[in-house]
Structure formats: C-alpha cells, structure tokens
Amino acid sequence: MNGKRIIIVTGGTLGEWALGEIQADDILVGSDRGALYLIQHGYTPYISMGDFDSVTERELALIRSSSLTFIDCDPVFKDLTDTEMAFNWALDQHPAQIILLGAIGTRFDHSLANVHLLRKGIEQDIDCSIIDANNQIRIIEQSTRITRGNYTHISLLPLSLEVTGITLHGFQYPLHQARLQIGQSLGISNILVESQGLIELESGLLLVIQSKD
Structure with a gap:
C-alpha cells in the first residue's frame, strides 16, 4: 500500500462532511461503529476491526458480511482501543498518508488519546491527521x-x-x-x-x- 492513502473511520462524531473527505482510491478501514457508517453510506471497508460493542447483533452481521476482511476481539480482554488497533494496522501498511475520521466525539478521553496516536506517525515518517467537521489536527x-x-x-x-x-x-x-x-x-x-x-x-x-x- 505504499503511496496509497488510508482513511480510518471510527466511532466518534460523524456526518456528511466525512463522506466528502473520501477519495476513490482510498483504502477504507472501519473501526467499530465507523465500519457500519461506511457500509450504510455505500462503501465497502477494506478491513473492519474492533470489539464492536457499540453495534447490535444484526449490525454486526452486516459489517461482517460487507467487509473484505473482518477482525473482532473480546471487548474486555484487550489492551488497545479500537481506534489504536486500526491505526497500528494502518501504520504497518506503510501508506503515504493516514487520515482519521470520527476520532473526535463526546468522550474527551478517547478524543485526546486519538490525538496522541498521531505521534506514532511521526516516528514512522507517515503523514497523519485527524479531521472532523471543524478541525484538522496534526503533530x-x-x-x-x-x-x-x-x-x-x-x-x-x-x-x-x-x-x-x-x-x-x-x-x-x-x-x-x-x-x-x-x-x-x-x-x-x-x-x-x-x-x-x-x-x-x-x-x-x-x-x-x-x-x-
């Protein structure tokens, strides 16, 4: 995936603005409820991952069947947030750029942790940013x-x-x-x-x- 752009859609605040950030050749990663958002708007996630504790059984079945690759984990016995799991996967692909959508939400602890994730991009010399309806954040x-x-x-x-x-x-x-x-x-x-x-x-x-x- 060298030279490609990876878009991670996670479970924070999302809206029509997020769809405008997606380009035709982006690699789409759905993190937890972010995967459902992509599928409900006509996109096929390249990979969906997380504990999926924020979706119903019916929604989970839809995510599983509509994603090219599906990875789930136990919601209790895990050390990483769903967003960090997806971000680490994206870093391992060595893309040209990683953009996080839905990484800012009502939970300030998760929002701040997601901002801190951007430091990992610097360590690997990968351009990373968080975008929401009103902000673009980078380190x-x-x-x-x-x-x-x-x-x-x-x-x-x-x-x-x-x-x-x-x-x-x-x-x-x-x-x-x-x-x-x-x-x-x-x-x-x-x-x-x-x-x-x-x-x-x-x-x-x-x-x-x-x-x-």
Missing part, C-alpha cells in the same frame, strides 16, 4: 508548510514539555525563535494571511490545529 517536529484551505484559524500547542525555535511566516501574529511550554496559550487562534504559511521549529513536538467555527 509536527520539523519545519512544515501549512495551507489555509477552508480554515479560518490555526493554533499551535506544545505536545512535548516545550517546543523551541518557533518562527512563523505568513501569519497575522508572527513569532521569531519563540519557545512554547505546556500550559501556555500564546499559540492559540492565529490566522494565515497568505494561502500558505511556514512553521519553523528547532526541537519538540508541536500540535497544529486548523479550525473554523
């Missing part, structure tokens, strides 16, 4: 160009204890060789004034959140 550890797209704001938050040498180009509120530490809000709600911006950094892990209201 960077080196200088990165950012495209404005349909987003109105961009926020920078340290994921490591500190991030050093942050310099911004193309932003309304510039930074030069700045240092951000956990607990600071200096990087919240910046604006790209050009179609593209450049974030330079020297060390640390930086959470980059593009958002719109």
Whole structure:
C-alpha cells in the first residue's frame, strides 16, 4: 500500500462532511461503529476491526458480511482501543498518508488519546491527521508548510514539555525563535494571511490545529 492513502473511520462524531473527505482510491478501514457508517453510506471497508460493542447483533452481521476482511476481539480482554488497533494496522501498511475520521466525539478521553496516536506517525515518517467537521489536527517536529484551505484559524500547542525555535511566516501574529511550554496559550487562534504559511521549529513536538467555527 505504499503511496496509497488510508482513511480510518471510527466511532466518534460523524456526518456528511466525512463522506466528502473520501477519495476513490482510498483504502477504507472501519473501526467499530465507523465500519457500519461506511457500509450504510455505500462503501465497502477494506478491513473492519474492533470489539464492536457499540453495534447490535444484526449490525454486526452486516459489517461482517460487507467487509473484505473482518477482525473482532473480546471487548474486555484487550489492551488497545479500537481506534489504536486500526491505526497500528494502518501504520504497518506503510501508506503515504493516514487520515482519521470520527476520532473526535463526546468522550474527551478517547478524543485526546486519538490525538496522541498521531505521534506514532511521526516516528514512522507517515503523514497523519485527524479531521472532523471543524478541525484538522496534526503533530509536527520539523519545519512544515501549512495551507489555509477552508480554515479560518490555526493554533499551535506544545505536545512535548516545550517546543523551541518557533518562527512563523505568513501569519497575522508572527513569532521569531519563540519557545512554547505546556500550559501556555500564546499559540492559540492565529490566522494565515497568505494561502500558505511556514512553521519553523528547532526541537519538540508541536500540535497544529486548523479550525473554523
């Protein structure tokens, strides 16, 4: 699957916006109830996996019969969330990109854990992001160009204890060789004034959140 893009659809908040993110040649992974969402909207998951404790027996039978590959596990005796299971599988395929849909929901613990998963992508040099109706979330550890797209704001938050040498180009509120530490809000709600911006950094892990209201 080198050069391909993997879309993981998991069981958080989903809507019509999610369908617009799917392209014809994407590899689709259904995680728990996310698999049902794909099938109900006319897509065939390449693989569906999870404990499926959020679906009915009838829905589970539909997922099993409508997926090219189906993997289930015990909902009690497992160490990983369904989303992490799917994410680890996706990393093992060495794709060009992984996008998580439905990874943000009403359970803040799961949402935060899913954001932390993105660090694994950095370790394997795979571009990974979380997208929902209003946000695109990624983690960077080196200088990165950012495209404005349909987003109105961009926020920078340290994921490591500190991030050093942050310099911004193309932003309304510039930074030069700045240092951000956990607990600071200096990087919240910046604006790209050009179609593209450049974030330079020297060390640390930086959470980059593009958002719109």
